[in-house]
Amino acid sequence: MKEECFIYEGHNENKTAVCKYPELVDQPEFTKTGKPTENGKFKLAALAYKSNQQSPERVRVYEKIKDGIWSYNGVFHLEDAWIEQAEHRKVFKFTLTAVIGEEDDSQPVPTHPNPGRMIPTSVKREVWKRDNGQCAQCGSTANLHFDHIIPWSKGGSSTDIQNIQLLCAAHNLSKSDGIM
Numbered sequence: 001m002k003e004e005c006f007i008y009e010g011h012n013e014n015k016t017a018v019c020k021y022p023e024l025v026d027q028p029e030f031t032k033t034g035k036p037t038e039n040g041k042f043k044l045a046a047l048a049y050k051s052n053q054q055s056p057e058r059v060r061v062y063e064k065i066k067d068g069i070w071s072y073n074g075v076f077h078l079e080d081a082w083i084e085q086a087e088h089r090k091v092f093k094f095t096l097t098a099v100i101g102e103e104d105d106s107q108p109v110p111t112h113p114n115p116g117r118m119i120p121t122s123v124k125r126e127v128w129k130r131d132n133g134q135c136a137q138c139g140s141t142a143n144l145h146f147d148h149i150i151p152w153s154k155g156g157s158s159t160d161i162q163n164i165q166l167l168c169a170a171h172n173l174s175k176s177d178g179i180m
């Protein structure tokens with residue numbers, strides 16, 4: 001079985017009156033009531049897997065293409081978790097391994113208004129590999145999206161890897177504002 005993995009960054013604290021700049025504070029492991037957050041749950045699952053207590057957690061990865069449109073990116077195994085010191089704060093990092101040939105179709109793919117706009121998983125994997133899991137504009141590895149270089153609405157292909165690139169959320173949004 002062929003496997004690919006990538007590093008996924010954890011979730012920020014929610015933006016609240018007390019926490020105005022979630023991108024500047026440590027990513028939370030526990031909620032105020034002491035329950036694990038998504039970060040905390042992923043970390044526990046990964047550590048249990050590493051110590052042979054359980055098989056890897058199966059994670060369905062969805063990507064937000066734009067508001068209200070999510071793309072199903074396949075099933076990944078959560079294999080490792082650690083906390084990394086970023087510039088000003090601690091962030092969670094997770095290793096997710098795509099298990100090719102083990103697509104999970106037990107869950108319906110979210111309905112999509114324009115099926116032709118969907119980028120096939122095989123194309124995404126090729127693009128991910130080509131772009132090294134980084135934004136094509138700035139090299140960021142956080143919150144990446146698959147972007148049609150020529151928009152699908154303007155006749156751009158969803159299946160030609162030459163027409164698909166990885167963009168971070170900021171570059172994806174700035175691009176959408178211009179041409180969508």
Ligand SMILES: [Zn+2]
Pocket residue numbers: 135136137138139140167168169170171
């Ligand atoms: Zn970028």
